Amino acid sequence: MNETNLGKIVVGGNHKDIIYEIMPNGCHEVTSHAANPHGYYKIRIGKKTHDIHRWLYQQETGIDLKGLDVRHKCDNNKCINMQHLEHGTRKDNVNDMVERNRQYSIVTPDIVKEIIQLHKTGLTTIDIGNRFNINRTTVSSIVNGVTWSHITGIKYANKHRKSTPHLRYIIFDKATQKWRVMIDDGKIRKSLGRYITQEEAIIVRDRYLNIS
Numbered sequence: 123m124n125e126t127n128l129g130k131i132v133v134g135g136n137h138k139d140i141i142y143e144i145m146p147n148g149c150h151e152v153t154s155h156a157a158n159p160h161g162y163y164k165i166r167i168g169k170k171t172h173d174i175h176r177w178l179y180q181q182e183t184g185i186d187l188k189g190l191d192v193r194h195k196c197d198n199n200k201c202i203n204m205q206h207l208e209h210g211t212r213k214d215n216v217n218d219m220v221e222r223n224r225q226y227s228i229v230t231p232d233i234v235k236e237i238i239q240l241h242k243t244g245l246t247t248i249d250i251g252n253r254f255n256i257n258r259t260t261v262s263s264i265v266n267g268v269t270w271s272h273i274t275g276i277k278y279a280n281k282h283r284k285s286t287p288h289l290r291y292i293i294f295d296k297a298t299q300k301w302r303v304m305i306d307d308g309k310i311r312k313s314l315g316r317y318i319t320q321e322e323a324i325i326v327r328d329r330y331l332n333i334s
């Protein structure tokens with residue numbers, strides 16, 4: 123394992139950092155925490171144990187996830203790349219899992235290039251998936267630039283990240299009704315706390331980034 127392919131998320135408190143490996147397809151696979159028998163990676167915060175991808179997603183987006191699932195668009199349970207996660211209803215997730223169970227092929231850069239060409243000819247993601255024995259979600263992740271973007275050059279537009287550039291790293295946390303500063307440079311993710319006003323959060327962020 124090459125050290126340059128590792129990323130770290132500082133959890134804070136006396137919790138251990140989350141370490142992940144950055145994979146060729148863009149997945150961030152957890153290496154610091156273990157999975158339960160169902161294959162879900164867990165993190166213990168205080169007295170509660172959480173699914174690590176779900177916990178991070180909540181931290182990042184501030185979305186109230188009650189009654190919602192956070193699922194992997196990349197079909198990789200180890201993955202904690204925010205760009206590969208989205209929230210949805212439980213029904214969405216079950217439909218996804220049914221498809222996922224049919225998946226038994228491995229995607230390679232050559233297959234990725236072929237998928238892009240076929241998609242340009244107008245073939246549906248389902249047809250393409252059937253051709254390569256992979257599921258539709260995997261195909262749509264590729265054609266939308268969620269995964270393998272370094273091969274395809276497709277830039278993913280995340281519908282959940284609507285923050286304007288001047289508010290980068292600042293998220294409104296609905297649960298606490300505060301402005302949260304979350305630094306994420308692709309390698310290190312670090313929370314700098316929650317603030318009552320947006321102005322305070324901007325000052326904290328700018329101080330960290332040395333912008334005056």
Ligand SMILES: [Zn+2]
Nearest residue numbers: 149196201206
């Ligand atoms: Zn992923």
